[in-house]
Amino acid sequence: MNIVSTNPYDGIEVAKIKALNLEEIENKIENAQQTFLSWRNTTFAERSQHLNNVAKELRKNAHEYAEMMTKEMGKPISQAIAEVEKCAWVCEYYAENAPSQLAPKEIKTDASKSYVRYEPIGVVLAVMPWNYPFWQVFRFIAPALMAGNIGVLKHASNVMQSAENIQKVFERAGLPKGCFQNMAVGSERIENIVRDSRIKAITLTGSKPAGAAVASTAASEIKKSVLELGGSNALVVFDDCNFEETVQTCVQARFQNTGQSCIAGKRLIIHESIENKFLEAFAKAVTELKSGDPMEEDTYIGVMAREDLAEELEDQLNKSIAEGAKVLIGGHRQKAYFEPTIVTGVTPEMTIFKEETFGPVIGVTTFKSDEEALNLVNQSDFGLGVSIFTESQERMETLIPQFEDGAVFVNDMVKSNPNLPFGGTKISGYGRELSIDGIQEFVNKKTVYIK
Structure with missing residues (x-):
């Protein structure tokens, strides 16, 4: 064989x-x-x-x-x-x-x-x-x-x-x-x-x-x-974040390696007061990512590793749309290529929130309070990592012990580093x-x- x-x-x-x-x-x-x-x-x-x-x-x-x-x-x-x-x-x-x-x-x-x-x-x-x-x-x-x-x-x-x-x-x-x-x-x-x-x-x-x-x-x-x-890491964006840096970090956290990473930020959780402003900048940055031949030096979004994996992602997206989510940008697949996609109006009951989406699709959920943000993060069956974006030292110190994940990154994407232990909790x-x-x-x- x-x-x-x-x-x-x-x-x-x-x-x-x-x-x-x-x-x-x-x-x-x-x-x-x-x-x-x-x-x-x-x-x-x-x-x-x-x-x-x-x-x-x-x-x-x-x-x-x-x-x-x-x-x-x-x-x-x-x-x-x-x-x-x-x-x-x-x-x-x-x-x-x-x-x-x-x-x-x-x-x-x-x-x-x-x-x-x-x-x-x-x-x-x-x-x-x-x-x-x-x-x-x-x-x-x-x-x-x-x-x-x-x-x-x-x-x-x-x-x-x-x-x-x-x-x-x-x-x-x-x-x-x-x-x-x-x-x-x-x-x-x-x-x-x-x-x-x-x-x-x-x-x-x-x-x-x-x-x-x-x-x-x-x-x-x-x-x-x-x-x-697997992982379904949250990117939690508070209203006091460093706006421009947070946008760029979230783009990289979700879409590098064409979104095929266990530690990618797959759930974008935004404070409701900055949702529209943040999504406008985030969507603009995502649309500027170059898709194409992965052998070209300036290509950022290649194809997914196999066509059947792209089909599975498409199925998760379609289920979430049927459940009430809305596609802001993207949503189209051609063989193994999946267009970078942002989905809004995502709730914890939806497929795209509950399951790991292993490809260039991100679901957006909003929150009103720090407690609600914490609950949304911990509601996942996964526990690999979480990123929070805030300038408040008090908020950092309050929230970090309460997250159930194996890693908390503040104002940066979750990544593996030889100097730091890496691993998760729950499933x-x-x-x-x-x-x-x-x-x-x-x-x-x-x-x-x-x-």
């Missing part, structure tokens, strides 16, 4: 990769296990050198890797290049910081000496999505390798050549071949791979059904899992990636007590 990726912009086949058979899967997992037995004994200095070499390789051939991302899932090329560069950043971050993040931690007790050691656990399986084909993988594998673990990847089928390219990055950088391996397999193989005794933990970024299935299997085997699932998942919290997810925190 072959796994085929197709360019969503022109429909041309990009890559055809032969799916692994059972023997090949076994060989890859065993190779990972054997590599772990030696890799865990390397020093932090050795691992740091390897990760810095990976960063250099990413920067050296950024355009090559970015082009394949663009061909496979339609990401505008300038954004694809930025994604590769961000991957270099996370490698350099952990190369520098992992030694202190995983240094033994002394704890005073009645013992002569007591402390906690942070030790690697083995082979970690990553199940990753197509929307950020490189970044999602590197924010897992950089800390995993620095902790002394080994990574195997089951990537989304429509970006399998990008997955092969990630393996190529590590090979070109000179790491042992078993440190990171792409496993070209379909979803039907995941359960057995999770159950393999050599797989010690699983990290998944994706949908709620995929996360629930993998987490259930992992739990039945008593294996650690980290889930980063947006559990566990954390990045920062010290991320690297400590997949280690044995070993207590040592010496009397």
Whole structure:
């Protein structure tokens, strides 16, 4: 069986990769296990050198890797290049910081000496999505390798050549071949791979059904899992916001990566006193975003990753219109291209408010008071992040503890940063990636007590 990726912009086949058979899967997992037995004994200095070499390789051939991302899932090329560069950043971050993040931690007790050691656990399986084909993988594998673990990847089928390219990055950088391996397999193989005794933990970024299935299997085997699932982040605009900056930030928060991001601002919640003024400026800025060939440097809105995904978004929009929402601008689809769309009059009962809209559509809801805004944000089943736009320090300090999300960003869009832990609450998942919290997810925190 072959796994085929197709360019969503022109429909041309990009890559055809032969799916692994059972023997090949076994060989890859065993190779990972054997590599772990030696890799865990390397020093932090050795691992740091390897990760810095990976960063250099990413920067050296950024355009090559970015082009394949663009061909496979339609990401505008300038954004694809930025994604590769961000991957270099996370490698350099952990190369520098992992030694202190995983240094033994002394704890005073009645013992002569007591402390906690942070030790690697083995082979970690990553199940990753197509929307950020490189970044999602590197924010897992950089800390995993620095902790002394080994990574195997089951990537989304429509970006399998990008997955092969990630393996190529590590090979070109000179790491042992078993440190990171792409496993070209379909979803039907995941359960057995999770159950393999050599797989010690699983990290998944994706949908709620995929996360629930993998987490259930992992739990039945008593294996650690980290889930980063969907989001329906709110952009809460108060009447005292920095108006022009807020407009531009909200445009970027919703429409970068053609709106295909778990942390995109999908619900625009505006104070009713500035609704008309804000929407006029917001709509003008959105209409000025250039749509077109994602290979062109100035394209901001490309196509969605697959035509069926655009059809699903269209269905959500049509349901919301039937429920009483109004299209302010956009609303049209042509194959995998979806026009940037703003929908007004959205209430919490509507599809576009309750469900995650994974594409360039944003629903607008208004509020009268801070309490109402808070309730609208927390009313969602998702809990990945929220952005609030206000100049009031008192409001910030009052609201931040009351949001139920995993992240609150004030006067900026929610984004993942190597320095900060990243993850959600409710059906947006559990566990954390990045920062010290991320690297400590997949280690044995070993207590040592010496009397």
